[in-house]
Every structure is written in C-alpha cells, then in structure tokens.
Amino acid sequence: MVCNNRCVFCVNSQVNAAGRRWVSKERVVAEIDRAAARGYRALGFLGGEITYYPHAVEVIRLAREKGFVRISLCTNGRRLARKEILDALIEAGVTRFAVSIHSHEADVEDRICGRKGAFGEKLAGIDNLVRAAAEGHLRDGVSLNSCIHGLNWNRLTEMARFFRARGISDMRFNFLRPEHQAEGNRELVPRLSDALREVLRLVVENHRRLRMTITFGDIPVCLWPPSFLANAAFARRYIGEFRDLDTDVSEFRDAVVPHRFNWRRTRSATLKARLPVCGACGAAGICEGPWTKYVALHGADEFRAVALAKGAKEAKGAKGREVRAKGAKDRKGRQEGGSGRARARGNAARRKPA
Numbered sequence: 001m002v003c004n005n006r007c008v009f010c011v012n013s014q015v016n017a018a019g020r021r022w023v024s025k026e027r028v029v030a031e032i033d034r035a036a037a038r039g040y041r042a043l044g045f046l047g048g049e050i051t052y053y054p055h056a057v058e059v060i061r062l063a064r065e066k067g068f069v070r071i072s073l074c075t076n077g078r079r080l081a082r083k084e085i086l087d088a089l090i091e092a093g094v095t096r097f098a099v100s101i102h103s104h105e106a107d108v109e110d111r112i113c114g115r116k117g118a119f120g121e122k123l124a125g126i127d128n129l130v131r132a133a134a135e136g137h138l139r140d141g142v143s144l145n146s147c148i149h150g151l152n153w154n155r156l157t158e159m160a161r162f163f164r165a166r167g168i169s170d171m172r173f174n175f176l177r178p179e180h181q182a183e184g185n186r187e188l189v190p191r192l193s194d195a196l197r198e199v200l201r202l203v204v205e206n207h208r209r210l211r212m213t214i215t216f217g218d219i220p221v222c223l224w225p226p227s228f229l230a231n232a233a234f235a236r237r238y239i240g241e242f243r244d245l246d247t248d249v250s251e252f253r254d255a256v257v258p259h260r261f262n263w264r265r266t267r268s269a270t271l272k273a274r275l276p277v278c279g280a281c282g283a284a285g286i287c288e289g290p291w292t293k294y295v296a297l298h299g300a301d302e303f304r305a306v307a308l309a310k311g312a313k314e315a316k317g318a319k320g321r322e323v324r325a326k327g328a329k330d331r332k333g334r335q336e337g338g339s340g341r342a343r344a345r346g347n348a349a350r351r352k353p354a
C-alpha cells in the first residue's frame, strides 16, 4: 500500500500513514506458490508502487523460477527514470510494464499525481522503457494506462499523438472511477457522453494516422454508436468489454489470508450500477454498467437499452471461445507432459494475475 504519488482519484491515497506498509515477502511468496501450483502462468503486480517494494526483485525472480512466463508490473513509472532500477527488474523477469499516466501536460499530470515534478520523472521512465523494448528486453511490451478525467477528456487525441511520437504504440483509456477527491466532483468527472465524442475523434485519428493499439474501458456499451457496435472488428479492437480477459486478484490487507476475488465479477457486483434500463438491454452480461458513483453525480439519463447486433455478440463469444480453447489445449498439454513452450503459451493466454 505504499506509493510515492497521492493521485487525486486513487483509493490508495485515502489510506492513512499507519496503513501504508508493505506486505511481507513471505506472504507474497506463499501466494505465488499457490498460484503456480494451480496452473497460473501470468502474473501482474499492482496497487501501491511496486518499484518501491523492498523485495520486488526477489519475488519477481522467484515467480519466473516458478514458471510464470508473463510477469507484468503496473507502475507510475517515476522510479524507472533510474535505468539501474529498470534493468534490475527486467533482469529478474519482468516481461511487460504498464505505466499509469493521465495527461501529456506537465501541470495536469503533476496535479493529478499530487507531486510536483512527477511528469518529468514519468517521461524519463517511459523513454527508458521504450529503449528497453526496442532492444528486445521486454517480450510483452510497454503500455500506458490512462484515466479519462475532467482535465484530459477533451485532449485525448493530442495525448495519444504526444506519446506516439515518443515511441509508445499501446494505450489503454479507462473512464475514471469517481473515488477520493473525484467523488462528487464535476471538475474531475466529465459526462460520459461528452467524453465519448473525444474518444471517437481519437479512434478516427488512430485509423488515419496513429496506427496504435488503443482500447477503452469502463464506458457502458450503450454510449457507443450503434454503427460502431454493429462492426464486430471495431468492437473487438476498441471496447474493453469485448476483449478483456478475466483477472483473479489476491489483495493483501491486514488479514493473514489474502482477499481473493475475480476483478470483473466483484467490480460488477459492488462498484457498477445496474439501472432499470439494463434489465431489458441486449448488452447485459457483456456491459457492466456505469460506476455507481458516476450515476450519483451525473444521473442515469445517458443510458438506454440496446439491441446488440449479432456481430458484436459474436465478438465477445469468439474471445471467450479462444481463451477457453487455449486453456483446454494447455490442460491437455500438461496431462500429456507437453513441451514447456506449449504450456507457457496456453497459460499465458489465461492472463490471471495472482
């Protein structure tokens, strides 16, 4: 739970000083052992700032030795400005970095992070990552994770252009979860329908010029234009709900046993709103609905039941079938004592961080 940022919308920022302490190495190792024994082969670390964790290199190395083939770190990127820290993490076994950055403008990013100078450090870290990836040291690449919030929603295209020019080719935009200082705050939480106009402008720019991998999350399906949803390839390419894989989470709080849950199911059940219109919606089951605290702030008049086109439903089904098929192939490979590479591919497809 330790972090060198105090982001205005991060639940971690609400933890008091006494609550900001690291989980012991022994507890992390036990959880990695448990996940490895259950056949997981993809692992992600997030929450707090992993690059500050005193045992980061040790537990990453251990995870690699236990057979995890995809090890990703979600980081604010500031410590990666120091190349020796990045090199040690890569050498230990990290295969992918996802850097949280929420603006291409220094004053906005520093304000969001609650730290003066954060933007400059993040850029230096991103530059180091782009170089490491270009040299072939990051098999699963580098991505940026950005929130769509009140200070960037109308400059998403400019933001993507800025990072494309720095060598980034993979960005994920999630609509802000209104927590902490963002809860009830109209300056930080734009209306979804306003943000979506800019999202679509970015999609057009991406097709015309940027040619990046760009995906969006936490935007209810009914906000997307019907013509977009009718195009299965578009839906699968851009809308998180149609492409994201399940993630199982082990969260360390004070209890001895970690809190374990499926992120998508928990998020749907506890953080997202099920509106009256959702009951008759063809996207129910794919769409999680808006954040509950978004509805408390902006109301529910933007949402409407949709009759999801057959192609869009198939996009979701195809992804699920693809994952299940890979999982089944992997299980068969293990039973038959298949090669390590086959096991790695199958399990990586499940992408279930412990």
Ligand code: SF4
Pocket: 220, 221, 222, 223, 275, 277, 278, 281, 282, 283, 284, 285, 287, 288, 289, 290, 303, 304, 305, 306
């Ligand atoms: S009506 Fe509800 S379930 Fe349907 S797309 Fe909108 S938010 Fe999602």
